[in-house]
Amino acid sequence: xxxxxxxxxxxxxxxxxxxxxxxxxxxxxxxxxxxxxxxxxxxxxxxxxxxxxxxxxxxxxxxxxxxxxxxxxxxxxxxxxxxxxxxxxxxxxxxxxxxxxxxxxxxxxxxxxxxxxxxxxxxxxxxxxxxxxxxxxxxxxxxxxxxxxxxxxxxxxxxxxxxxxxxxxxxxxxxxxxxxxxxxxxxxxxxxxxxxxxxxxxxxxxxxxxxxxxxxxxxxxxxxxxxxxxxxxxxxxxxxxxxxxxxxxxxxxxx
Amino acid sequence: xxxxxxxxxxxxxxxxxxxxxxxxxxxxxxxxxxxxxxxxxxxxxxxxxxxxxxxxxxxxxxxxxxxxxxxxxxxxxxxxxxxxxxxxxxxxxxxxxxxxxxxxxxxxxxxxxxxxxxxxxxxxxxxxxxxxxxxxxxxxxxxxxxxxxxxxxxxxxxxxxxxxxxxxxxxxxxxxxxxxxxxxxxxxxxxxxxxxxxxxxxxxxxxxxxxxxxxxxxxxxxxxxxxxxxxxxxxxxxxxxxxxx
Numbered sequence: 279x280x281x282x283x284x285x286x287x288x289x290x291x292x293x294x295x296x297x298x299x300x301x302x303x304x305x306x307x308x309x310x311x312x313x314x315x316x317x318x319x320x321x322x323x324x325x326x327x328x329x330x331x332x333x334x335x336x337x338x339x340x341x342x343x344x345x346x347x348x349x350x351x352x353x354x355x356x357x358x359x360x361x362x363x364x365x366x367x368x369x370x371x372x373x374x375x376x377x378x379x380x381x382x383x384x385x386x387x388x389x390x391x392x393x394x395x396x397x398x399x400x401x402x403x404x405x406x407x408x409x410x411x412x413x414x415x416x417x418x419x420x421x422x423x424x425x426x427x428x429x430x431x432x433x434x435x436x437x438x439x440x441x442x443x444x445x446x447x448x449x450x451x452x453x454x455x456x457x458x459x460x461x462x463x464x465x466x467x468x469x470x471x472x473x474x475x476x477x478x479x480x481x482x483x484x485x486x487x488x489x490x491x492x493x494x495x496x497x498x499x500x501x502x503x504x505x506x507x508x509x510x511x512x513x514x515x516x517x518x519x520x521x522x523x524x525x526x527x528x529x530x531x532x533x
Numbered sequence: 534x535x536x537x538x539x540x541x542x543x544x545x546x547x548x549x550x551x552x553x554x555x556x557x558x559x560x561x562x563x564x565x566x567x568x569x570x571x572x573x574x575x576x577x578x579x580x581x582x583x584x585x586x587x588x589x590x591x592x593x594x595x596x597x598x599x600x601x602x603x604x605x606x607x608x609x610x611x612x613x614x615x616x617x618x619x620x621x622x623x624x625x626x627x628x629x630x631x632x633x634x635x636x637x638x639x640x641x642x643x644x645x646x647x648x649x650x651x652x653x654x655x656x657x658x659x660x661x662x663x664x665x666x667x668x669x670x671x672x673x674x675x676x677x678x679x680x681x682x683x684x685x686x687x688x689x690x691x692x693x694x695x696x697x698x699x700x701x702x703x704x705x706x707x708x709x710x711x712x713x714x715x716x717x718x719x720x721x722x723x724x725x726x727x728x729x730x731x732x733x734x735x736x737x738x739x740x741x742x743x744x745x746x747x748x749x750x751x752x753x754x755x756x757x758x759x760x761x762x763x764x765x766x767x768x769x770x771x772x773x774x775x776x777x778x
Contacts, residue, residue: 328654328655348553352553353657354657355657358655358656358657360656364647366648366652368652369647380656382558382559383555383556383559383656384656438655
């Protein structure tokens with residue numbers, strides 16, 4: 279579980295996060311949504327420790343990150359898996375080497391143990407035959423799956439995904455969403471996803487945090503988002519006619 | 534103000550580079566890869582340029598010595614002094630700032646743009662130690678390139694001298710042995726080690742702290758070449774002043 283309390287972050291005179299408090303629960307896919315410029319990426323980077331913040335706290339399973347020693351912070355980071363928007367695979371390594379990288383860095387496993395784990399994880403993301411390909415030879419969807427494999431190979435307690443569906447076709451996007459949700463359930467990971475994709479919101483948003491102008495404007499789930507009368511949320515989520523119709527049908531069916 | 538900020542950031546980067554070392558088994562592979570990329574990969578161009586520049590230095594010297602009172606062996610002497618004192622350590626380093634420096638800036642800059650450095654940081658890896666330290670260690674072998682440049686420069690001079698008919702082989706060999714001072718070679722290698730450090734760190738700084746996209750990677754490579762050259766030229770002046778005068 280990750281608990282965020284009154285988080286403030288500024289760049290110069292511009293206050294990007296203006297006091298966000300929320301909880302990301304274990305074994306659930308937690309989504310951060312909001313318009314461009316609402317502070318989602320900055321929020322995610324604060325959670326990851328890539329940005330320092332001025333005020334507030336972030337606690338990983340009760341341990342307040344800012345109060346930890348460097349070694350303790352490193353231990354927490356070793357428990358984090360991250361899927362970047364552009365996958366961020368290491369260009370100079372093959373797909374198998376990319377996935378093996380966290381094991382090489384943080385475990386004392388033998389080569390055969392690491393290879394077994396890499397084979398298992400690549401099989402889990404349906405990439406059994408891609409071991410020796412370079413990232414540049416893989417499609418966008420494959421790269422995302424490799425990034426997920428790399429993120430989960432060391433059994434992380436926390437999984438962060440920055441727009442995992444961006445640039446993917448709708449079918450592949452659903453495959454990636456389902457994969458993230460299955461992995462979250464299977465390994466009871468605290469998963470936090472930064473997303474623009476309304477399909478993801480509806481499909482896997484077990485908890486949704488809606489940000490607006492650096493503030494938490496709404497919090498709920500994919501069940502409650504249909505019923506909310508918060509205008510800011512409905513304006514954003516149901517901005518397309520298709521989603522407006524879907525919402526109308528959902529409400530009519532459930533009345 | 535920006536310059537002062539950047540100088541401060543550069544020295545902080547160097548301190549950070551030695552902290553939180555990467556696991557030795559991984560570091561070993563990174564060092565070997567960087568030796569291959571930065572040292573072995575530069576041998577061909579270094580050899581080619583040294584041989585021909587050595588030849589040109591000899592021809593220029595021979596053509597400018599037209600007094601019959603000046604002995605012919607001075608062509609070899611002047612070539613040796615030019616190659617050992619300046620061409621091999623300093624001007625080869627400027628050339629390497631273009632070859633090795635641009636490679637370092639663009640490879641680290643691309644990693645920055647594509648969030649690969651963020652990926653390392655999120656994993657709790659000291660990205661500066663992981664990326665810059667192996668380059669620094671690999672470039673400790675840089676004097677090897679300079680030794681080859683010295684040898685081939687003098688050899689190129691000999692070929693130009695003999696086949697161009699400027700003096701005899703015997704005169705040239707006498708020239709390169711005349712008034713030989715071991716300290717000149719030591720001076721050249723002291724400079725080489727300093728320039729190796731600059732070649733590893735200044736381009737890394739420009740790549741690591743760059744902001745933007747693909748276009749900025751190109752701009753960072755150009756800026757890196759300019760600043761690496763400027764720092765090498767300035768340090769060359771002060772080292773020469775300190776060691777030779």
